[in-house]
Amino acid sequence: MAVLQSCADTDYGVISERSAGLEFIPRAARWNLATTVTISKAAGQIARVPTPVRDDQKLRNKWTISRTGGGTGIFQNDASVAKNGTWEDSAAINSQDDSVLVNHAAWRVYYGTSTRLRWPNVGLNFARSPSLVQAWRQRRYGWRLGITSGLLQVTGNEPDLIVEGYQASIDPDIWTVDLNCTDARVWAAAVTDDTGIYGRADNEYCTTTASISATDLAIPITTGQVQGVNMPKWDNTAGLWSGGVDFNIGGERVTVTSITNGAGQAQTLNVTARGVNGYAFTHASGTAVSLWNPAIVAL
Numbered sequence: 001m002a003v004l005q006s007c008a009d010t011d012y013g014v015i016s017e018r019s020a021g022l023e024f025i026p027r028a029a030r031w032n033l034a035t036t037v038t039i040s041k042a043a044g045q046i047a048r049v050p051t052p053v054r055d056d057q058k059l060r061n062k063w064t065i066s067r068t069g070g071g072t073g074i075f076q077n078d079a080s081v082a083k084n085g086t087w088e089d090s091a092a093i094n095s096q097d098d099s100v101l102v103n104h105a106a107w108r109v110y111y112g113t114s115t116r117l118r119w120p121n122v123g124l125n126f127a128r129s130p131s132l133v134q135a136w137r138q139r140r141y142g143w144r145l146g147i148t149s150g151l152l153q154v155t156g157n158e159p160d161l162i163v164e165g166y167q168a169s170i171d172p173d174i175w176t177v178d179l180n181c182t183d184a185r186v187w188a189a190a191v192t193d194d195t196g197i198y199g200r201a202d203n204e205y206c207t208t209t210a211s212i213s214a215t216d217l218a219i220p221i222t223t224g225q226v227q228g229v230n231m232p233k234w235d236n237t238a239g240l241w242s243g244g245v246d247f248n249i250g251g252e253r254v255t256v257t258s259i260t261n262g263a264g265q266a267q268t269l270n271v272t273a274r275g276v277n278g279y280a281f282t283h284a285s286g287t288a289v290s291l292w293n294p295a296i297v298a299l
Contacts, residue, residue: 004024006093006094007024007094009091009092009094010093010094011026011027012027012104012107012299013026013027013030014030014141018140018141023140025141025142027299030162031187031189031298032188032189032191033143033144033162033184033187034144035144035146035160036138036139036143036144036145037132037135038145038146038148039124039129039132039145039147039148040147040148041147041148041149041150042148042150043129044128044129045124045129046122046124046147047124047128047176048121049151050119050121050122050123050147050149050151051121052117052118052119052159053117053119054117054118055118056084056087057118058111058112058118058182059080059084059113060087060088060089060108060112060113061076061080061084061086061087061088061109061112062074062075062076062077062081062086062089063075063088063089063090063104063105063108063109063112064088064089064090064091064105065090065091065093065101065102065104065105066092066093067093067094067098068093070095070098070101071101073098073100073102073103073104073105074102074105075102075108075109076088077109077110080113087112089108089112091104104299107299110186110296111186114183114186116183116185116186117159117183118181118183119147119161119181119183120180120181121178121179121180122145122147122159122161122178122179122181123176123177123178124136124177125174125176126175126176126177127173127174127175127176136177139163142162142164143163144160144161144163144184145159145162145163145181146158146159146160146161147159147160147161157253157277160183160184160185161179161181161182161183162183162184163180164180164181164182165179166178166179185293188293188296189295189296189298190295190296190298200245200291200294201294201295202291202294203223203232203233203234203289203290203291205223205224205225205226205231206221206222206223206224206288206290207221207222207224207287207288207289208220208221208249208283208284208286208287208289209221209266209285210285211284212282212283213282214274214275214280214281215274215280217270217271217274218268218270218271219254219268220262220266220267220268221234221266221267221268221269221289222264222265222266222267223265223267230265233261233265233267234259234267235259236258236259236260236261236267241257241258241259242257242258243257244256244257244272246276246292246293247269247289247290247292248288248289248291249288249289250283250288251279251281252274252275252277252279252280252281253275253277254269254271254273254274254275254276255271255273255276256270256271256272257270257271257272269289
C-alpha cells in the first residue's frame, strides 16, 4: 500500500475502492470531466437546500515539494500571502527527476488558493426521486454533479461539483445520500485550439479607462505595459466572441460578444448582459478586467 500511495502522490491521482478491490484514478482522468447528472431543487431532487461554505479548510498558498533522494521545489502565491498570511504545506514525491517539482508545487498552490465555495452536505433522496438511482449506481469516484439551486446568492454561478465522498442511509421507506463535494471548475484545464468557456487565455494587464455606470454596455479598456513593453491586447477577430464570453469587471460578471479596437492599446468591450452573477455595479477608471473562467494550464 505504501508503494501504491507513493504512485498516487507523485501523479496527484487518487486510490479508491471499486467493487471488492482498489482502483487508481490518474490525474489525467480528472481533467474536464463530463457532467454525470444535473439535479434541480425546483424538481425536488435535492433532499434539502444545499448550503455552501466559504472557509480556509483547503487554503494553502505556499507549497514545498521534495523528491525522494533528490532536490526541492517551492512555489507561493504572493497575493494570497499578502492577504491571508502564509499557509504552507509540504509533500514528498517519487518523480524521475527534479524538473517537475516546482510545477507540482505551483499546481497545489493554485488548488489551495482558488476562491471556490465548498458544498459539504448535498443531500439526495432516492425514495422521492427514483430517476436518479441509475446515475447513482453507475457512478465512480470523483463523478461530476451539476445543481440548479435557485439560490439568489449563486445566480450565474450554480454549483458545478466533484463528488469526493458520501454517507448513505437506507431503511424500508427511505434511501438518502449525503454528498461531500468540491468545486469541479478547479479541474477545468485548457485544451489547444479550444475557444470554449475554459479555453481562452486571460489578460492580467487589462483595466477600464473610464468610469462606467451599472448599465453601460460599451466598456472602454486598455492593456498595460511591462518594463515599457506593450502587452498583447485582446484578440478582436470577427466572430471570436460572438457566442458570448463572460468577463470579470471588478467582481461583476458581464457577457461580451465582440471587442472593438481603438488607438494604440485602447479597446472597447461590447456587452450584451450586465450583472450575470446577480450584481451590476458602477466601476471607477482603472478597475481590473479579466475572464470569468480563464484557461488553466494542466499539471
